Amino acid sequence: MSTPQDLKYTRSHEWIRIESDTVLVGVSWFAQDAMGDVVHVELPEVGDVLKAGTPACEIESVKAVSDVYSPVSGEVVEINESLEDTPENVNASPYGNGWLFRVKIGATLDLGDTMGADEYKAHCG
Amino acid sequence: MTLRRTPFFEHHQAAGGRLIDFGGWELPVSYTGILAEHKQVRNAVGLFDVSHMGEVFLRGPSALLAIRHLVTNNIDIPNGHAQYTAMCNHDGGIVDDLIVYRLADDEVLVCVNASNREKDFAWLRDNNPCADVDVVDASDDWAQVAVQGRHAEAILDAITDVDLSQVASFGVVRGVVAGVEGCILARTGYTGEDGFEVFIPAEQASAVWPAIMDAGKPYGICPIGLGARDTLRLEAKLMLYGNDIDETTSPLEAGLGWVTKFDKPDFIGRSALLAQKEAGLTRRLVCLVVDKRIARAHCPILVDGEVVGEVTSGTKSPTVEANIALGYVPRRFARAGNRLQIDIRGRLADAEVVKPPFYKRPY
Numbered sequence: 087m088s089t090p091q092d093l094k095y096t097r098s099h100e101w102i103r104i105e106s107d108t109v110l111v112g113v114s115w116f117a118q119d120a121m122g123d124v125v126h127v128e129l130p131e132v133g134d135v136l137k138a139g140t141p142a143c144e145i146e147s148v149k150a151v152s153d154v155y156s157p158v159s160g161e162v163v164e165i166n167e168s169l170e171d172t173p174e175n176v177n178a179s180p181y182g183n184g185w186l187f188r189v190k191i192g193a194t195l196d197l198g199d200t201m202g203a204d205e206y207k208a209h210c211g
Numbered sequence: 212m213t214l215r216r217t218p219f220f221e222h223h224q225a226a227g228g229r230l231i232d233f234g235g236w237e238l239p240v241s242y243t244g245i246l247a248e249h250k251q252v253r254n255a256v257g258l259f260d261v262s263h264m265g266e267v268f269l270r271g272p273s274a275l276l277a278i279r280h281l282v283t284n285n286i287d288i289p290n291g292h293a294q295y296t297a298m299c300n301h302d303g304g305i306v307d308d309l310i311v312y313r314l315a316d317d318e319v320l321v322c323v324n325a326s327n328r329e330k331d332f333a334w335l336r337d338n339n340p341c342a343d344v345d346v347v348d349a350s351d352d353w354a355q356v357a358v359q360g361r362h363a364e365a366i367l368d369a370i371t372d373v374d375l376s377q378v379a380s381f382g383v384v385r386g387v388v389a390g391v392e393g394c395i396l397a398r399t400g401y402t403g404e405d406g407f408e409v410f411i412p413a414e415q416a417s418a419v420w421p422a423i424m425d426a427g428k429p430y431g432i433c434p435i436g437l438g439a440r441d442t443l444r445l446e447a448k449l450m451l452y453g454n455d456i457d458e459t460t461s462p463l464e465a466g467l468g469w470v471t472k473f474d475k476p477d478f479i480g481r482s483a484l485l486a487q488k489e490a491g492l493t494r495r496l497v498c499l500v501v502d503k504r505i506a507r508a509h510c511p512i513l514v515d516g517e518v519v520g521e522v523t524s525g526t527k528s529p530t531v532e533a534n535i536a537l538g539y540v541p542r543r544f545a546r547a548g549n550r551l552q553i554d555i556r557g558r559l560a561d562a563e564v565v566k567p568p569f570y571k572r573p574y
Contacts, residue, residue, distance in 0.1 A: 125527040
């Protein structure tokens, strides 16, 4: 299991990377491992306004579909379109090419219930 | 509740299988990944633990008479052959789908779905019309593996005393497998590939798994989990009981008319099924290809905005690279080429009825 130290994590297994006024969102290694082979990602659309803790997109594995919850509130400004052709990147590179979408955050960023890498590792058991 | 383990449990653990609770059995859903395992079976060969399946024997002078009364197919096969069939209740609903193995004039083996084991045994026992036939649930006495894929014959041939080249599709023989006597080998399966299902006396079964893995090494054999078992069977349009068929569906609706033989002596469900046939079917199980998204069981099927049916199984097909599904629709929409829509979690996706199956083996 890999859990980069520079990211924040949610209890529902998303990660965020804060990059100035935007936040990059993906799912953790633990999440992709539990889902198994990802075969389709239903991304949000650019311009969607997301509310923290509500479903933002869906990841389909061979077995089942899983909701991805937006860890933060804000407007979607970019989506990882390459996942349309290579959804397996969510498995191969959950913290890299498998990122999902980018959210523009307001003046203040509410990190809500997110946690650091060590706490997240403990959460995963 | 303690999960039940098969004789091969330690081999699944050692191979890094991802173990899940599958109807009370602790079984591997996958080892390396469902997609890779699926392709492994399509392109080469794979080994499955299917010991959770149930084995019921009908023994006695009238065993054939009894089974012909209990199932929809005619079991009009010689000894040493097997037949796929439905078993119906008096209303024509499907109690289970199963394979009947005719071992001798007075001995028939019925392989039933794990989830239906108790129900099927009780049904077979309580509806057995012949006083000279014993119905025996021997499920605990048997382990079962499936070797599926184009190299299955070569692999098993190396570790059995039987000449498997002489065993035709749906043929059944008794033999020694990896030194274990009293095994039953059948050229059957649940993947759409050529292959064998091997019933092994449970007490000696454990060593058979590594023996097959060793014999299969030159062919690159891999263990395969339940996840790929499901995608493989769906591509081949093989029924999953509880999803595609159950006691509320009839074999005629499910496209199992080919195993429903009206031209044989009376069998349970016959009059209900005949009435259904004469009145005309109201719905049919169809193969669907879905645009862009994956439909799952229970997604509503719509025509012109109106719900007309429901998806029973769905996945992304690793072989034909399309989103495939099965579902019931009114007969008038069941023709190949018909367009309809599927409500996938609140959003509509276009779908088309296609000819079954989704995959047919090329050899």
